[in-house]
Amino acid sequence: MYETTYHRASSVEDAVKLIGSAEDGKLLAGGQTLIPTMKSRLAAPTDLVDLRQIDALKGIEVSGRSVRIGAGTTHAEVAGHAGLAEVCPALTHLAAHIGDPHVRHMGTIGGSIANNDPAADYPAALLALGATVVTDKREIAAADFFTGLFETALAPDEVITAVAFEAPAKCGYAKFPNPASRYALTGVFVAKRDDGVRVAVTGAGDDGVFRADAIEQALSTSFEPSALEGVSVPADDLMTDIHASADYRANLIVVMAKRAVAAANG
Amino acid sequence: MSDVSMVVNGRNVSGSLEDRTLLVHFLRDTLGLTGTHVGCDTSQCGACVVHVDGKAVKSCTMLAAQASGAEVVTIEGLAEGGELHPVQAAFKEHHGLQCGFCTPGMIMAAVDMIARHPDGLDEATVRDELEGNICRCTGYHNIVKAILAASEAMAGKARQAA
Numbered sequence: 267m268y269e270t271t272y273h274r275a276s277s278v279e280d281a282v283k284l285i286g287s288a289e290d291g292k293l294l295a296g297g298q299t300l301i302p303t304m305k306s307r308l309a310a311p312t313d314l315v316d317l318r319q320i321d322a323l324k325g326i327e328v329s330g331r332s333v334r335i336g337a338g339t340t341h342a343e344v345a346g347h348a349g350l351a352e353v354c355p356a357l358t359h360l361a362a363h364i365g366d367p368h369v370r371h372m373g374t375i376g377g378s379i380a381n382n383d384p385a386a387d388y389p390a391a392l393l394a395l396g397a398t399v400v401t402d403k404r405e406i407a408a409a410d411f412f413t414g415l416f417e418t419a420l421a422p423d424e425v426i427t428a429v430a431f432e433a434p435a436k437c438g439y440a441k442f443p444n445p446a447s448r449y450a451l452t453g454v455f456v457a458k459r460d461d462g463v464r465v466a467v468t469g470a471g472d473d474g475v476f477r478a479d480a481i482e483q484a485l486s487t488s489f490e491p492s493a494l495e496g497v498s499v500p501a502d503d504l505m506t507d508i509h510a511s512a513d514y515r516a517n518l519i520v521v522m523a524k525r526a527v528a529a530a531n532g
Numbered sequence: 533m534s535d536v537s538m539v540v541n542g543r544n545v546s547g548s549l550e551d552r553t554l555l556v557h558f559l560r561d562t563l564g565l566t567g568t569h570v571g572c573d574t575s576q577c578g579a580c581v582v583h584v585d586g587k588a589v590k591s592c593t594m595l596a597a598q599a600s601g602a603e604v605v606t607i608e609g610l611a612e613g614g615e616l617h618p619v620q621a622a623f624k625e626h627h628g629l630q631c632g633f634c635t636p637g638m639i640m641a642a643v644d645m646i647a648r649h650p651d652g653l654d655e656a657t658v659r660d661e662l663e664g665n666i667c668r669c670t671g672y673h674n675i676v677k678a679i680l681a682a683s684e685a686m687a688g689k690a691r692q693a694a
C-alpha cells in the first residue's frame with residue numbers, strides 16, 4: 267500500500283471539509299473494497315476520511331412501508347433488522363449473502379453503492395426498488411445514480427448519507443454467486459407494486475446494473491415464475507469473462523428471475 | 533504518522549505508526565502477537581480474523597488507525613490462565629487442524645459465530661458461516677465438528693450457570 271494520511275471525521279460536515287481540502291482524498295467506510303484495492307496498489311489516495319464514527323450515518327428506520335437506511339449501516343445490521351425483514355425481506359436476504367460474516371461486519375450499504383461494482387448486490391435492489399440515494403447535497407433517483415462500471419453520479423466530495431424507498435407489496439432476490447468470490451455471477455431483484463413490476467439485474471451487464479424489460483413485461487401480466495417460460499433476454503449487452511459467457515449469463519438472468527419471483531411469492 | 537491506542541486482550545497498548553499500517557501488522561510486528569496470521573492479500577482467506585469491539589473482522593482489511601479506541605481480542609486472548617477456551621479445546625479434541633495456519637482465524641470466527649447463535653448451530657449454518665475462512669488441509673469436516681461440539685459445550689455451560 268502506498269502512503270496515505272488518515273483522518274477521522276466527526277460529522278458529515280467535517281467529512282465534506284476534510285475531503286474537500288485533500289489533494290486526492292477518498293472517503294473510507296467499511297474499507298472492504300477500498301483497503302484491498304489500496305493493498306494491491308490499484309488505488310493510492312493521498313488522504314482517507316474515515317466515516318465510521320459518524321453516528322448520523324448509522325441506523326435503519328422503518329415507518330409503515332417507508333424505509334430509510336443510513337449510509338454507514340453495515341451489511342450485518344441490514345441482514346439482522348427485524349422491522350426491515352417484515353416489509354422488505356428480499357433486502358435482508360440480500361445483505362445476509364454478501365461476502366462472508368467478517369465482511370458483513372464492516373462493509374456498508376453506502377460504500378457498496380458508491381463503489382458500484384458491476385457484480386455487487388445492492389445496486390440491483392436499489393434500482394428495482396426505485397430507491398432514492400440521499401447525499402449531503404441532494405437526492406438522486408437510483409436510475410440516475412448508477413451511471414456505468416464503477417461509475418456513479420456522485421461528485422468527488424459528495425457524501426452519501428442514506429438510502430430511502432417505499433417497500434413494495436412483494437419483492438425477491440436471487441443470486442448465482444461466483445463460487446470463488448461470492449459476488450454475483452448474475453443476481454436478479456424483482457419488486458412488485460400496484461403500478462407494475464420492476465426487475466433489475468446485476469453481475470451480468472456490460473455496463474453495470476440494468477432493468478430487464480422483457481422480464482418486467484412478462485411479470486406484469488402474471489407475477490409467477492411460469493410467466494417467464496419462453497422469455498429470453500438478448501445477450502448483446504451482457505458481459506463475457508473467464509467465469510461465464512454472455513449467452514450463459516442471458517440464460518442465468520431468466521433462471522434467477524424465476525427464483526426471485528418464487529421467493530417473492532413466499 | 534498516527535498515534536493509535538487500543539485495548540488488546542485486556543491490555544492498553546499504543547504506538548506511533550504510519551497511517552497505512554494494517555491492524556494485522558500492528559498486532560504482529562509492533563505487539564508481537566504473531567498468532568494472527570496473514571494468508572492472502574485479497575481479503576479472502578480469514579487467517580487474520582480478530583474481534584474488534586466484539587465482532588469478527590479481517591485485520592488485514594482494516595487500518596490500525598481505524599481500530600484506534602477499540603477493544604481488540606486475538607487468539608492469544610482466548611485462553612484463561614492455563615485453560616483453553618472451549619472452542620480451542622474442541623479443535624484439539626476433534627482434530628480440527630492439520631498445519632494450523634488457518635486455525636487462529638477459524639477459532640476467532642467460530643467464537644463469533646457461536647456468540648451470534650445463542651440457540652445453537654447446525655451443520656449447514658456452520659458451513660455457510662465459514663464462507664470467509666479458507667483451510668487448505670482439513671477438508672473442513674473436523675472444523676465443522678469441532679465448532680458444533682464447542683457450541684454444545686458452551687450452551688451446556690451457560691445452562692449450568694443459569
Ligand SMILES: Cc1cc2nc3c(=O)[nH]c(=O)nc-3n(C[C@H](O)[C@H](O)[C@H](O)COP(=O)(O)OP(=O)(O)OC[C@H]3O[C@@H](n4cnc5c(N)ncnc54)[C@H](O)[C@@H]3O)c2cc1C
Pocket residue numbers: 292293294295296297298299300301302317337338363364365366369372373374375376377378380381385386387388420424425426427447448449450574575576
Ligand atoms: C471477500 C469479500 C467478498 C465480498 N463479497 C461481496 C458480495 O458478494 N457482494 C457485494 O455486493 N459485495 C461484496 N464485497 C464488497 C463489500 O460489500 C464492500 O463492503 C462494499 O463493496 C464496500 O463497502 P465499504 O463500506 O466496505 O466501503 P469502502 O471500501 O470503505 O469504500 C468503497 C468506495 O465507496 C466510497 N464511499 C464509501 N462510503 C461512502 C459514502 N457514504 N459516500 C460516498 N462515497 C462513499 C469510498 O470512497 C470508496 O470509493 C466483498 C468484499 C470482500 C472483501
Ligand code: FES
Pocket residue numbers: 569570571572573574575576577578579580581590591592593
Ligand atoms: S489475510 Fe487473508 S483475509 Fe486477511
Ligand code: FES
Pocket residue numbers: 628629630631632633634635666667668669670
Ligand atoms: S489446517 Fe492447514 S490450512 Fe487449515
